[in-house]
Amino acid sequence: MQSTGGNPPSYPYSSVPNPPSGFSWFDVTYVQGGYYRKANFLDSSGYVMTGPGKQYNLAGFNFVQYTDTSYPPGLPYDESCARCHATGWKPSTTDHQDGLPGIMGTWFEAGVTCEACHRLADGSGIVLNNSAAKCGTCHARPDGGQIETQGGLIMNYEQYDELMKSPMSTHTCQDCHSPHKNTVYGGGGRVVSHTCIECHPSRIVRPGGHETLVCTDCHKPPVVKSAVQYGSGDYKRGDTSTHIFKIDRTKNPADMFYSSGGKTYAHGFLTVREACLYCHDGIEAVYLTAAQAKASPIVPTHTPY
Ligand code: HEC
Ligand code: HEC
Ligand code: HEC
Ligand code: HEC
Ligand code: HEC
Ligand code: HEC
Ligand code: HEC
DSSP, rough: EEEESSSSOOOSSOOOOOOSSOOOOGEEEEEEEESSSSSEEEETTTTTTTTEEEEEEETTTTTEEEEEETTTTOOOOOOHHHHHHSSSSEEEEOOOOOOOOOOOOOSSESSSSSSHHHHTTTSSBBBBOOHHHHTTTSSSSSSTOOOOEETTTSSSOOOOHHHHTTTTTTGGGGTTTTTTSSSTTTTSSGGGOOOOHOOOOOOOOSSSSOOOOOHHHHHSSSEEESSSOOOOOGGGGSBBBBSOBBOOOOOGGGGGGEETTEEEEEEEBHHHIIIIIIISSSSSSSSOOOHHHHEEEEEEEEOOO
16 A cells, blocks of 8 residues: 555556546545555545546556445545555544544554564564464455355455365465565565475376466466456356365365355365366367366376376
């Protein structure tokens, strides 16, 4: 998250070239995101801009609708965003960051900075916390550890919920990530010495059309949606990859989901819909139905070599 001061925000790898149509950078106090999938904007009073054309998507370089709330007034910038996108957030109805009435509290620093991970809860000192649960304070939704879905795709920022439902729940995020380096742009945030093969040495993909595939193609498919989705039905995919890893080919696509309290959640496994059909849609690779993918003899031969 960064303030604009009348200028476009700056990023190490991406750009958000324009504010929403009809506004100048002087009308935007802060930009949230914009690093890899999408950006949201806070107006000159600190309210989150909502409605048609208020979210910028990096995939299409275009502006799309952001939530159903009309603008103005938009949404107050409060706990529901700030607890994960700002460091040292203190909610308040009377203290407003920068004196902006739309911001319902104050922060120590905008964005996720050192102290988001290294500050003791009471602010009295610094700490090294290597647990996945610490990362999960921001990489999870408040649904008692369940994996929330919408329209057949997993919702974003649920990496901790997904990992805890997967067979690799005993692992920390740092088994695969370096928290001081970026993952998305290949900056070394995925620790090279801890690749899949280091812990699963016998799982090697055999010939049969899959010679060029890597483990994550099937075990970490893009079935999470942050900003955009592609395809439809069994061939629908999102723009972000899941952390569930386990594939159960005996299950049908619908078995992945269950309903509870009016919401739809995912179990801790992927079916052939997630693991295979996003490629086997007749465009990326030969067309397969879910039944054909379930019956395919190709896959089990990847273990052991
Ligand atoms: C996303 C969470 C996160 C952020 C942000 C973060 N760190 Fe860390 N840091 C960690 C974790 C987790 C470890 C332990 C890593 C390990 O043991 O592999 C760590 C380790 C360290 C260490 C111990 C030595 C080392 O490198 O292992 C230092 C010093 C440190 N961090 C400083 C910083 C500073 C300074 C910043 C801001 C510029 C920062 N960290 C930002 C999570 C974070
Ligand atoms: C204070 C909340 C917070 C904590 C704690 C936190 N994250 Fe994040 N993390 C975020 C937010 C917000 C983003 C998205 C930032 C953006 O793109 O604007 C993010 C992005 C990421 C990304 C993708 C960006 C990249 O290129 O690497 C990874 C990977 C990640 N976090 C891993 C971790 C790990 C591992 C930990 C624990 C050591 C952790 N995070 C702790 C809030 C947090
Ligand atoms: C529970 C923590 C949490 C809350 C609450 C939260 N976010 Fe995020 N948000 C994240 C994390 C973590 C990411 C990056 C990982 C991901 O998308 O899976 C992210 C990603 C984003 C991105 C895309 C970042 C980029 O650079 O592409 C935007 C924009 C965003 N959030 C806006 C919001 C807004 C607006 C709110 C409030 C309505 C909000 N978020 C609430 C944790 C949170
Ligand atoms: C078994 C290894 C592994 C573990 C454990 C793991 N990750 Fe990842 N993660 C990956 C890989 C591999 C990618 C890159 C996927 C890709 O390139 O599409 C990734 C990507 C990400 C991203 C970027 C997603 C995106 O939008 O593309 C975030 C955020 C993230 N991980 C957060 C976490 C958090 C938080 C944890 C702990 C709760 C965690 N990861 C645990 C392997 C792992
Ligand atoms: C730090 C070691 C480690 C790393 C790195 C690692 N794994 Fe695992 N993985 C494990 C352990 C331990 C288990 C749980 C024990 C088991 O079920 O065999 C597991 C379980 C799994 C399972 C479930 C097996 C089942 O029972 O169905 C899959 C699939 C899997 N891992 C894939 C991956 C992929 C893909 C990667 C790379 C992105 C990866 N793993 C990286 C250690 C690791
Ligand atoms: C073409 C898709 C595909 C690729 C690529 C792939 N896997 Fe798998 N993997 C599967 C499926 C499907 C299963 C579930 C077992 C089955 O249906 O045969 C599985 C099962 C597993 C299991 C649990 C195995 C068991 O049956 O005990 C592990 C661990 C695993 N894979 C690791 C890996 C690793 C590591 C790589 C990369 C070297 C990899 N996989 C590449 C599709 C794939
Ligand atoms: C990353 C994309 C990708 C994923 C994921 C993937 N495949 Fe494939 N698959 C291919 C490609 C590419 C070929 C070879 C060229 C072609 O058939 O279009 C192939 C070939 C095949 C073939 C042989 C088709 C034929 O008649 O020649 C079968 C069967 C198959 N895959 C089954 C699966 C199953 C089952 C899964 C999930 C467990 C899976 N694939 C996941 C890309 C993928």
